[in-house]
Amino acid sequence: MxxxxxxxxxxxxxxxYLRNHGYRVIDRNVYNRFGEIDIIAMRDNVLHFVEVKSAMSYEQAVNNITASKLQKLNRTIQTYLQQKRLNLDYCIDALIVTDSGIEHIENITL
Structure with missing residues (x-):
């Protein structure tokens, strides 16, 4: 595959997973000149910009979230917020998807 x-x-x-945990998925695969946002979801009036990483193991997937990836994602998010004229609280989350399940890491920073 x-x-x-x-x-x-x-x-x-x-x-x-997000829908089952009370999130409303607003958008997916949002692109702009800086990069891509995998999933944008809302819960409790907070926007969650969700990076999805999948691999054979948790460690392998989580190690793919690098400082440069987060910087690029931050620029992508800022552009998205400006284009949509949104002034909402937000955070960056990660979903680590493996064959054994999904781990949700909220409000990630490096």
């Missing part, structure tokens, strides 16, 4: 197809499956699982 191709990497993109695996990513799509992980994102589908991630959206189902």
């Amino acid at each position: 191709h990497t993109r197809a695996k990513g799509n499956i992980a994102e589908e699982r991630g959206c189902a």
Whole structure:
């Protein structure tokens, strides 16, 4: 299976997980000149910009969230907020998707 197809499956699982935990999925695969936001969801009036990482193991997936990845994601988020004229509280979350399950890490920073 191709990497993109695996990513799509992980994102589908991630959206189902978020919905089951009280989030409303607003958008997916949002692109701008700085990068991509995998999932944008809302819960309790807070926007959650969700990075989905999948791999064979938790460690392998979580290690793919680097400082440069977060910087790029931050620029992408700021552009999204400006384009949509949004002034809401937000955080960056990660969903680590493995064959054994999904781990949700809220409000990630490095």
